[in-house]
Amino acid sequence: ERGARSAAGWDSVYGQGEALESLRLSLGRGETAHSYLFTGPRGVGKYAAACVFAAALLSPDGEPEGGEALRRVREGVHPDLVMLEPEGNSIRTSQVLEMQRELNLKPVEAGRKVAVVNEAEAMNTEAANTLLKTLEEPPGKAVLILVSSSPERLPDTVLSRCYQVRFRRLSPGEIRDYLVGERGLGEEEAERLTRLSGGIFSKALSFLDDVERLDRRRESLEMAARLRDA
Numbered sequence: 001e002r003g004a005r006s007a008a009g010w011d012s013v014y015g016q017g018e019a020l021e022s023l024r025l026s027l028g029r030g031e032t033a034h035s036y037l038f039t040g041p042r043g044v045g046k047y048a049a050a051c052v053f054a055a056a057l058l059s060p061d062g063e064p065e066g067g068e069a070l071r072r073v074r075e076g077v078h079p080d081l082v083m084l085e086p087e088g089n090s091i092r093t094s095q096v097l098e099m100q101r102e103l104n105l106k107p108v109e110a111g112r113k114v115a116v117v118n119e120a121e122a123m124n125t126e127a128a129n130t131l132l133k134t135l136e137e138p139p140g141k142a143v144l145i146l147v148s149s150s151p152e153r154l155p156d157t158v159l160s161r162c163y164q165v166r167f168r169r170l171s172p173g174e175i176r177d178y179l180v181g182e183r184g185l186g187e188e189e190a191e192r193l194t195r196l197s198g199g200i201f202s203k204a205l206s207f208l209d210d211v212e213r214l215d216r217r218r219e220s221l222e223m224a225a226r227l228r229d230a
Contacts, residue, residue: 009064010052013045014178014201015170022165023053027062033163034138035146037120040167042149043202049167050116050145054081057143058110069110079108082115086122093127100134103142112141120146121153128155135161170201183208 055064064070072078179190197204
């Protein structure tokens, strides 16, 4: 889920125009919900979109582009952001309680606190029940963004209290077009990586990064050999 483009802002999430447009409209109207659930197949950009949306919520102008907010959100160092991920295979009650404590503190820079819970389905029953209190009575203007590839594993009580934003699986053609048009691959290589990825966008990007690392290593070795010969 972390294999996102390095581009800034909304453009860093590829192929999810409908989901992003709904988020941008809510920001523009000042009608953001207190709790969101980003759902969809693994590796389609849900976590990347959550980071961009969090940055927009924490930015003075409601836009993540060109500001420090997105960089600090991605690095997990924004003072008004709480990032929650599984420790091992689960998200424990103690983690949720610490998140609640952070959300109850006064914002340092922004007008609100934002929490991103990645792989929210990893919450055990006790942790999910503990989260309900915050979903029912969010402190101040706090916004919670839950990200899940398996929302069916979340209790109905949690699902019913979140505004769901659905992210779709990209087609092989869309992945191939991205690799050719945005990353400059040849048609044959793009087709090979698309096939290897099994239609999972983040996996295709991971394979691409591996290829680029191998190419850089090969170029370095060839340069070293030329220098020795010289």
